[in-house]
Amino acid sequence: MKKFITTIILLIGFSSIVWAKQPVVGFVTGASGLGDLSYNDMSYGGVRKAQQEYKFKLIILEPGKSGKSTEKEFINIIKISDILLLVGAQHAQLVEETAGKFPDKKFILLEVPIDTMENVSSVAFKQGEGSFLAGALAAYMSKTGKIGFIGATPVPAVREFEHGYIKGAEYAVPEIKVEVAYVTPLGDFSGFKAPDKGYVIAMNQYRNGADTVFTVAGLTGNGVIEAARRSGNFAIGVDSDQDSLAKGFVLTSMIKRLGIASYNELKAAMENRFNPGPTYYGLKEGGIGLSQMKYTRDKIPEKILKKIAQIKSKIINGEIQVNFKTPPR
Numbered sequence: 001m002k003k004f005i006t007t008i009i010l011l012i013g014f015s016s017i018v019w020a021k022q023p024v025v026g027f028v029t030g031a032s033g034l035g036d037l038s039y040n041d042m043s044y045g046g047v048r049k050a051q052q053e054y055k056f057k058l059i060i061l062e063p064g065k066s067g068k069s070t071e072k073e074f075i076n077i078i079k080i081s082d083i084l085l086l087v088g089a090q091h092a093q094l095v096e097e098t099a100g101k102f103p104d105k106k107f108i109l110l111e112v113p114i115d116t117m118e119n120v121s122s123v124a125f126k127q128g129e130g131s132f133l134a135g136a137l138a139a140y141m142s143k144t145g146k147i148g149f150i151g152a153t154p155v156p157a158v159r160e161f162e163h164g165y166i167k168g169a170e171y172a173v174p175e176i177k178v179e180v181a182y183v184t185p186l187g188d189f190s191g192f193k194a195p196d197k198g199y200v201i202a203m204n205q206y207r208n209g210a211d212t213v214f215t216v217a218g219l220t221g222n223g224v225i226e227a228a229r230r231s232g233n234f235a236i237g238v239d240s241d242q243d244s245l246a247k248g249f250v251l252t253s254m255i256k257r258l259g260i261a262s263y264n265e266l267k268a269a270m271e272n273r274f275n276p277g278p279t280y281y282g283l284k285e286g287g288i289g290l291s292q293m294k295y296t297r298d299k300i301p302e303k304i305l306k307k308i309a310q311i312k313s314k315i316i317n318g319e320i321q322v323n324f325k326t327p328p329r
Contacts, residue, residue, distance in 0.1 A: 023056040025266065026081030028069055030088030030111075031152070031192035032218035033062040039218065039239040039258050043087045043110060046262030054270045056083075063189070069094070078102055083269050085262060087111065089155040090189050095120060106274050108265045110258055111157050113278030121268075121275055123261045126282030127157065128164030128322045129315050130254040131214070133290050134236050135168030136311055137252060138212040139176040140304045141234070146177045148210035150201055150224055152191035152217035153184045161216040161238070161254075164322055171311070171320070179205050183220055195223030202227035202235070212236060212251055225250060234296075241291045248299070253291040257281065284316045 027047050029040045051058050061077050063069045074094050078084060085108040086095065092112040099107050099120050106119055113124040138147045149165055151158040162180060169176045181201050184191030191197075198220035202213050206227065213228065214236040215221035221238060222245065228235035229246040237243065237253030244250075261281060268274055281287020290308070293300065314320040 023054070023083065023270065024059060024081045025051070025056045026059045026061065026077040026084045028061045028074070028077065028084065028086040028091060029063065030218065031063055031090060031189040032220070033193070034060070036193070036219040037240060037242065037245065038221060038237075039256065040087060042240045042256075042258040043085075043262045044259075046259035046264075047085060047266065049259070049263050050266035050270070054266070056270070063090075071098075074098065078105055081105065083266065084108065085110070085266060087258070087262075088189075089157050106269050108262075108269065110261060113280075115277045118276050120277075121265055122278045123258075123265060124278050124280050125157075125256050125258075125261075125288055126280060126322070127254070127256060127288060128160045128167075129283045130256070130288035130290065131161045131164030132168035132171070132315065132320070132322050133308055133312055134214055134252060134254045135165035135170075135178075136172035137168075137290070137300075137304070137308055138165075138214065138234070138236060139169035139173040140307060141251065141300065142173070142176065142211050144209045144211045145173075145175065146179065146209040146211070148179045148202070148205035148208075148213035149181070150198060150205070150213055150215045150217060150220075151180075151182045152220055153188055154182050154186050158182075158216050161214075165214050167322065168311070172307070179208060179210055181205065183217055192218035192220060194220045195226070198223030199227045203231060206231045206233050214238070214254070237291070243291050243293065243295050247295040251296050251300075252293045254288065255291055256288050257286070261287065283312060 083106045087110045089112050095109050099117050109122040114120050114122045149162050166178050183197050202224040205213050212234040215224035216238045225235045225246050229249045234251040237250050239256045242253045
């Protein structure tokens with residue numbers, strides 16, 4: 001393999017950073033891979049922005065049918081990369097097991113906090129806060145007194161979405177009922193890329209009386225949104241602004257700004273400001289929030305929008321405490 005030796009000088013303030021060769025970034029996607037219109041695509045957007053700015057070589061690894069990269073694939077991409085950016089909880093164990101064996105490599109993990117390794121930086125989102133708002137909105141809007149939640153697989157991050165959604169719904173309407181379903185059991189990450197299954201589960205929840213279903217399931221969520229459109233109900237999107245996927249049928253999207261996080265972390269690494277340990281993004285930090293509800297705002301009473309704004313302020317100032325430790329299943 002030919003190696004193209006390039007010197008890149010980055011002037012940051014009064015300091016300069018010199019790369020002896022073109023840096024290589026390995027990007028390991030989450031279970032559903034690129035094209036999910038959700039967290040992988042958002043993360044990739046931040047990676048591409050950083051690449052345009054810092055001119056690094058980019059190598060992409062997408063998982064197979066299992067939703068997880070094999071150890072062999074993982075080791076191979078580590079060996080040819082200077083910096084690894086990985087999306088998803090399924091990579092946490094591999095990072096913990098291998099990062100220590102490659103102390104000269106830098107690892108950036110999105111979704112799971114790791115604070116015990118000097119060459120691992122991690123990003124965790126306070127998704128419970130955003131989900132609290134989504135749950136409150138769904139409950140306030142419900143005409144049946146029942147809403148739904150569909151997760152891909154019950155990893156801790158998805159459980160935080162579920163827990164925050166239920167707590168927010170109960171805060172808004174104490175008597176609300178929430179039907180919860182997961183596409184695949186814990187450890188099976190194929191639940192992130194099964195839109196047909198998402199469609200079937202969502203249709204069942206709508207038939208059971210849920211009039212809004214929150215989907216936290218990557219590409220599978222597209223099936224949930226299609227079920228909302230066909231049944232004439234609401235879905236709530238996740239990670240990216242998915243409101244336009246079924247205009248008027250996606251009540252809102254709980255946006256998790258992975259693109260900002262991936263860009264910020266790569267920028268820090270490129271500028272020799274790599275910071276081990278977790279960084280948290282919540283409502284206060286602007287890392288999460290609800291979409292602008294461009295296609296449904298006319299369907300939401302102004303008094304409900306004001307209530308959601310008040311709840312958001314109370315979470316930010318600490319008046320409402322969202323518990324991030326989800327209960328065991």
